[in-house]
Each structure stands twice: as C-alpha cells, then as structure tokens.
Amino acid sequence: DAGVIQSPRHEVTEMGQEVTLRCKPISGHDYLFWYRQTMMRGLELLIYFNNNVPIDDSGMPEDRFSAKMPNASFSTLKIQPSEPRDSAVYFCAAGPGAGNTIYFGEGSWLTVV
Amino acid sequence: GDSVTQMEGPVTLSEEAFLTINCTYTATGYPSLFWYVQYPGEGLQLLLKATKADDKGSNKGFEATYRKETTSFHLEKGSVQVSDSAVYFCASLRGGFKTIFGAGTRLFVKA
Numbered sequence: 001d002a003g004v005i006q007s008p009r010h011e012v013t014e015m016g017q018e019v020t021l022r023c024k025p026i027s028g029h030d031y032l033f034w035y036r037q038t039m040m041r042g043l044e045l046l047i048y049f050n051n052n053v054p055i056d057d058s059g060m061p062e063d064r065f066s067a068k069m070p071n072a073s074f075s076t077l078k079i080q081p082s083e084p085r086d087s088a089v090y091f092c093a094a095g096p097g098a099g100n101t102i103y104f105g106e107g108s109w110l111t112v113v
Numbered sequence: 114g115d116s117v118t119q120m121e122g123p124v125t126l127s128e129e130a131f132l133t134i135n136c137t138y139t140a141t142g143y144p145s146l147f148w149y150v151q152y153p154g155e156g157l158q159l160l161l162k163a164t165k166a167d168d169k170g171s172n173k174g175f176e177a178t179y180r181k182e183t184t185s186f187h188l189e190k191g192s193v194q195v196s197d198s199a200v201y202f203c204a205s206l207r208g209g210f211k212t213i214f215g216a217g218t219r220l221f222v223k224a
Contacts, residue, residue, distance in 0.1 A: 042214070042217060043202065045211060045212075048210060048211070050210070055210070091157070093156075101147065103158075104158065106154075106156045107156050
C-alpha cells in the first residue's frame, strides 16, 4: 500500500497567488482529513470528508480556503488568494472508520512570500 | 469539549536515559487514546494506542497505559536512543471521527 500521497511536497508562492494542494488517500479508507501545522498553533483540523462528502469544515480559517473531494481517490485544498500567514505544513490524512487510527501523508510545505 | 494536554518540551535526554512524556485528557465518556510520532520532514505516524481503561499500548520499546482514574496516558521508554529524537503527539478520539491532538512534545536524545 502506497499510503497517503500528497503533492507538491514543497511550494513557494507569492502573496495573492492561488495555491492548490493535492491528496491521494489510501484506497478503501472512507475518511479524509486536512490538517495544518504551524509552530504557533500546532496541529489544526481544517476539514474532513466521509465518502467524499464534507462533514465538518468548522476548522477552515476563512473563505479563502476551500476543499473538494470529487471522488474517493482525490482531494484538493485550495487557498485563493494566499497570504504570508498561510505559510505552514498542510497534511492530508486518511482513516478507515470510526475510532480508528488515521494515516498521514508526508505533508505539503507551503511558504507564501 | 474534549481536549488533550501534554507536557511542554523540548525534552533533552542522554542516550539510554528513561523517558516519560505526560499526557492528560478531558472527555465525556471513554475515548480511545493514541500516541503519534513525527520524525523531521515527515507526517505523523501511529506509535501506539489503547482503546479502554487499563489497556497498555506498546511499540518499539514505548509503552503507555490508559488510566481512567487520573485521565492520563503517559508515554514511557526505558532506554532512549538517538533515533527516538522526534516530536510526540498524544491524541484522543471519542465516538466520532475528529481526533484531538495535543500540542506535541519535542524530544532530543544526545549520544
């Protein structure tokens, strides 16, 4: 099993540009999570999906952030327009069901200058 | 709401020293409890877990026991190695699918 695959691994972009982060979850894992990690705020859950449907997006910081899961094997997190305070590591994670371990990708390291 | 509190780091130890990282949780009912580890440049990965009171999770020499009476899940290892240097996250999960993570504790092990 290849695990959760994220791309890009690293991205540097200018303020105001659109950023799209991509995730391929583990096949058969019905839950997909997007987390953001920063030194100041630690690990924050942004949104999670079950069977491709967004269940809880209360962690999405503002309207500049959006996430989609058009099918079971692909999800995107988009920031438009990006700002320097969005600089962070964004993790995608997948889980097989309630009460279970979740499996993280290696993260997308975003720097907005 | 549910929360997880773990000791602040960084924790710096010499190789072969004993490790304890404290973790306490607040939750209504009995959550499952986890320790995740994050090595530099990588995502979090499960280290161990316990799903009910008095359960002991163990892996790679690390152990943690689910203590309902003290609402704790402290991580221990008898003899740390340089390769254990990482950030350790305590986490809880009750009922639904929203894992609650602690702030993380960075461990440095010196040779």
